Amino acid sequence: MTATAEDITITFGNNDILSFSITFTGFVNDDDALGLDEVPTASSAATSASDAGAYDILVTGGSDNNYNFNNVNGVFTIEKADQVITFPTIGEIDLATASSVLLSASSDVDLPIQYSIVEGEDFTTISGTELTFSGTGNVTVEASQTGSSNYNAAASVSQSFTVIDSRKQDQTITFTSLTDATYGDAPITLDATSNSGLGVSFSIVSGDDASIVGNTLTILGAGTVEIEARQDGNDGFNAAEPVVQSLVIDAASVTITPDDKEIALGDALPTFTITYAGFVNGEDESVPNALPVVSSPTANIATEGEYDISVTQDATAANYVFANETGTLSVVRPLSASKDLQIVIYPNPVVDMLSISGLLESASYEIISLDGKVVDSGYTTDKINLSDIKRGTYVLQLKDTSQQVIRRELLIKK
Numbered sequence: 001m002t003a004t005a006e007d008i009t010i011t012f013g014n015n016d017i018l019s020f021s022i023t024f025t026g027f028v029n030d031d032d033a034l035g036l037d038e039v040p041t042a043s044s045a046a047t048s049a050s051d052a053g054a055y056d057i058l059v060t061g062g063s064d065n066n067y068n069f070n071n072v073n074g075v076f077t078i079e080k081a082d083q084v085i086t087f088p089t090i091g092e093i094d095l096a097t098a099s100s101v102l103l104s105a106s107s108d109v110d111l112p113i114q115y116s117i118v119e120g121e122d123f124t125t126i127s128g129t130e131l132t133f134s135g136t137g138n139v140t141v142e143a144s145q146t147g148s149s150n151y152n153a154a155a156s157v158s159q160s161f162t163v164i165d166s167r168k169q170d171q172t173i174t175f176t177s178l179t180d181a182t183y184g185d186a187p188i189t190l191d192a193t194s195n196s197g198l199g200v201s202f203s204i205v206s207g208d209d210a211s212i213v214g215n216t217l218t219i220l221g222a223g224t225v226e227i228e229a230r231q232d233g234n235d236g237f238n239a240a241e242p243v244v245q246s247l248v249i250d251a252a253s254v255t256i257t258p259d260d261k262e263i264a265l266g267d268a269l270p271t272f273t274i275t276y277a278g279f280v281n282g283e284d285e286s287v288p289n290a291l292p293v294v295s296s297p298t299a300n301i302a303t304e305g306e307y308d309i310s311v312t313q314d315a316t317a318a319n320y321v322f323a324n325e326t327g328t329l330s331v332v333r334p335l336s337a338s339k340d341l342q343i344v345i346y347p348n349p350v351v352d353m354l355s356i357s358g359l360l361e362s363a364s365y366e367i368i369s370l371d372g373k374v375v376d377s378g379y380t381t382d383k384i385n386l387s388d389i390k391r392g393t394y395v396l397q398l399k400d401t402s403q404q405v406i407r408r409e410l411l412i413k414k
Contacts, residue, residue: 005021105143115142120138136163290315366396
């Protein structure tokens, strides 16, 4: 026969009369507890007035000629009780008549209350239950009770109020609205005044795309920042209500333009290059985390003409947006071998003036650097002035009125 005390749980402070129960297992022949010579009993050293905790429920006694007894103890659990804080409202405090206030929050189980200053700590101090004020503004005080051996921590309760000084004048801040800016713009001078004539200070309260020193805002990136203008008052003026302005900083725009290229019909496609315009703050094409890709739509060009050079993979970079332009690949008819041999350039190397013989008519020319950039262009019949072109190796490209092309390597020395 097993006699097991049933577990029981109550909350501290529950004064109901306790009754411990026993569950029996092992009876046979329809026997039950009423037929036992001595019925076991359950009891505990703890009562409903005991502290929160876990206590044994002891099973004792019990006898019968037909059964052997195995008594199993149970657990009597007293859980911590909840508590509630009451915190009366605190009205407006005028320093002209009072510089402190006594706090009167209480717990419904009479445990001591702790106070903390949530807002206004720069001009408010607390000692015990007394708040003392050295300035004006908004104050928030939180009352809390951390609990005890028999009670759970209470939910904190806050009270907010305003401290004024009727002996002081109010003041108002006027903060000039901010127009949208763009990454790369020059520093912005912030403009805010108080009708008290006192100086206004600025700070960023949201966002990390700008910094402020004094009244100068420097743009650090594209995004939105919120700037607060404040005036904390003095002996004659209350602190002003802060004013917040939002500044939207747009991404800078960069134009990506494939460089124009020219080849003779039958030549392989050139290496395509790109010109960027619009990077700011000394940044360049090393900034994008994904570089653009450019190409011509065809690799096998069968006829003369002009073909688009397009951006086929966009660039991406923080603080920038990219606009793609289109370049031109010109495919021209080359000079016949006999006509090509008629053209002679001299001297080569050249310092300033290049002479050309063999041209029967005016021809257009381009001086092209080895990276594909056109550094000079124009028309000539016999001479080209190269005095403004720096030393280096270039390609001279001549094109006659029939769009036939001749190229010569050109070395300029200074």
